[in-house]
Amino acid sequence: MRFSIRTRLTFWYVSLLTVSLLSFGAAFSYSLFRIFMYRMDGQISSVANMMVHTVIRPSGQLFLPQDFDIILERFFGIRTAGNYIQILDQKGNLVARSSNLENFTLPISRDTYINALKGKTTFEVVRTLGRYPVRMVTKPIILKGKGHVAIVQVASSLEGMEAIFHSLAYIFTLWIAASAIIASAVGWFLARKALAPVAEITNTARRIGAENLNERINVSVPDEIGRLASTINEMIERLEKSFQQIKQFTADASHELKTPLTILRGEMEIALRSRDNEYMKEVIASALEEIDRMSYIVRNLLDLAKMDVEKESAPKEIVELDRVLSERVELLRRLALDRGVSIDILKNRPASVPGNQVRLSQLFFNLIDNALKYTPRGGAVGLYLDTEDGMAVFRVRDSGIGIARSDLPYIFDRFYRVDKARSREVGGAGLGLSICKEIVDSHGGYIEVESDEGRGSTFTVKLPLAVMD
Ligand SMILES: Nc1ncnc2c1ncn2[C@@H]1O[C@H](COP(=O)(O)OP(=O)(O)OP(=O)(O)O)[C@@H](O)[C@H]1O
Ligand SMILES: [Mg+2]
Structure with a gap:
């Protein structure tokens, strides 16, 4: 018992x-x-x-x-x-x-x-x-x-x-018995007083559900129990944030998918009423574009969902980043040419990291793609791969439009775009950088950005190098 x-x-x-x-x-x-x-x-x-x-x-x-x-x-x-x-x-x-x-x-x-x-x-x-x-x-x-x-x-x-000893034994017995009785009462009372905050924590925790994650436990004293309460409060806060993010994400995802669907529907209705073949062709081409756009979003969303699952059981291989970079750039040269932006590997030092090759390649692609997308014709994109203090350092520098200081904290959020209209024009859904962040996090590294509005941006990724034995 x-x-x-x-x-x-x-x-x-x-x-x-x-x-x-x-x-x-x-x-x-x-x-x-x-x-x-x-x-x-x-x-x-x-x-x-x-x-x-x-x-x-x-x-x-x-x-x-x-x-x-x-x-x-x-x-x-x-x-x-x-x-x-x-x-x-x-x-x-x-x-x-x-x-x-x-x-x-x-x-x-x-x-x-x-x-x-x-x-x-x-x-x-x-x-x-x-x-x-x-x-x-x-x-x-x-x-x-x-x-x-x-x-x-x-x-x-x-x-x-x-x-004397008989009396002493008698007095001691009485005294000890009385002390034990008083101590039980006092101890019971003190224990209740000391444990009262625990009861409060239990009650609050019981009340908290998805609907009222804004509730907090009252922390009155900074003792051990107070610290426990603060820790639980912090945990609830994190939960609240995650919940909020999930809600936001669901709302954004639905919205992002709804827009092309609405456009698609409008175009189809017009197409149904039209008898002009040429016009119909135009509408269908535009509809296909919207479908491409939706597929792109769905693919990225699936990627993000997959990465959440991968986190737990990601098989690690040794990935040679220098090779991945060269291959990626070869594939992107055509795109750069179309956009009128020059692309150069300014440094490509051999660097191997443990990780997932497909994801790391996707990371490079997303960053270079952004640099090309947000750099006007005539601009330049420079790429560096180096090693420093046990880390592989990958840097993408562009001479593009840059990012306002006020937007910088949000660009890694899902669906965040500085200029929605412009992004839409260039086909962005606002998921690229959040995917980059997930990839970097799951590889134990970090990503930073420096930007000067109107003059260009530099994205820096640092990943722990593979330990060679
Ligand atoms: N190199 C850059 N220069 C200027 N702005 C950038 C750059 N990279 C990203 N941004 C800004 O950050 C936003 C978020 O980038 P992100 O890659 O997540 O989305 P996207 O490029 O719009 O869409 P997606 O990558 O999903 O196709 C972009 O919409 C853009 O406003
Ligand atoms: Mg992008």
């Missing part, structure tokens, strides 16, 4: 908090316990030390009065209150004990006894004495020359400490 982000966030938040509180509680209790033990050990061992000095006479004899603890307190200032004191002889037999022990005897384990014989002091917790455990120190009394004479045991109850 998948939980919502909100639930997961809250869960992690609360778990982390609980784990950190638990570890804090554990570390705190442990430290407290160590401090407690340290102090208790200090206290019982100082009583034990005093006992050692008290029960030994200067002669080395053990001094064990009847009222053991009364004398201890009165003469030596050792208070037995809270401390259980016991003296054993060197064999481990009881010789004296403080009255608060009553009939109880502090136990001595084998290990502790052996330790004492070795002169070592042992600290331990004894649980077998009464209701509460006690902390006990066992210390041997060793005299110079006489060796091991007795063992002193001092113990103190851990009752107070147990009580």
Whole structure:
């Protein structure tokens, strides 16, 4: 089962908090316990030390009065209150004990006894004495020359400490439980607040369709979610643009095809009514021209559509641009001659690029065709092919009519023509340059134009060269 982000966030938040509180509680209790033990050990061992000095006479004899603890307190200032004191002889037999022990005897384990014989002091917790455990120190009394004479045991109850730790555990449990409950509520609220923009994004995205691509998500804060919203907005904007372009393209294409159809229809009607053979011939010739024009547009549109498909799976071959250029120019010489424009290859350096030969040839054709079309009689078209920084550079320079600065940004758009009437005269549909742009893009290159109105234009194409191995 998948939980919502909100639930997961809250869960992690609360778990982390609980784990950190638990570890804090554990570390705190442990430290407290160590401090407690340290102090208790200090206290019982100082009583034990005093006992050692008290029960030994200067002669080395053990001094064990009847009222053991009364004398201890009165003469030596050792208070037995809270401390259980016991003296054993060197064999481990009881010789004296403080009255608060009553009939109880502090136990001595084998290990502790052996330790004492070795002169070592042992600290331990004894649980077998009464209701509460006690902390006990066992210390041997060793005299110079006489060796091991007795063992002193001092113990103190851990009752107070147990009580403190029980209360502490109780307080910690309550505290952690309360924190977890409060943290769940706060976490749930915070997660909702943090995720509110996501809900807004979801709602807006759900509302957006082809009809209202102008809608945008409200971006209020520049945080991660704000950035996500801006990114989605940018994406919607691109979608809107593409949609707009498609709409525009469809409208333009229909319009472009409708014009020749209308003309065709008008001419046919006239032809139907006319009895003049010569006139009929003229009309049919004109109709054929319109049909050619329509075929030209349809062919170009098909090319554009095909290129959109090709983009994904274009097989790449090595294309020698210099050869393509020479061949193209040979084919266009006749056209140039008809138009009275000179055409010259001013530089043709060998350059090979990976790509589609048919398309690259079409690219050259479209650019040279434009240069010839938009250059008046007597003008010149110069062609250059060179290499530069790993790129093949192809340049078409003409001395033609040029393009106004205001038109430059649009000439690569589909169906865009600077002068519709003139273009129509020379047979242009406004698709040539948009096809060029598609071809250049799909080959990973770019195309630029510089133009001086009335003096001529230069189109420059740069394509990445093939890597020779
Ligand atoms: N070398 C040039 N000199 C002046 N104007 C140009 C030149 N090349 C293109 N243009 C302008 O840019 C417009 C768009 O060119 P494009 O090649 O896309 O269309 P076209 O030549 O009119 O038609 P098509 O190429 O589809 O037959 C042209 O109509 C023309 O106005
Ligand atoms: Mg053209």
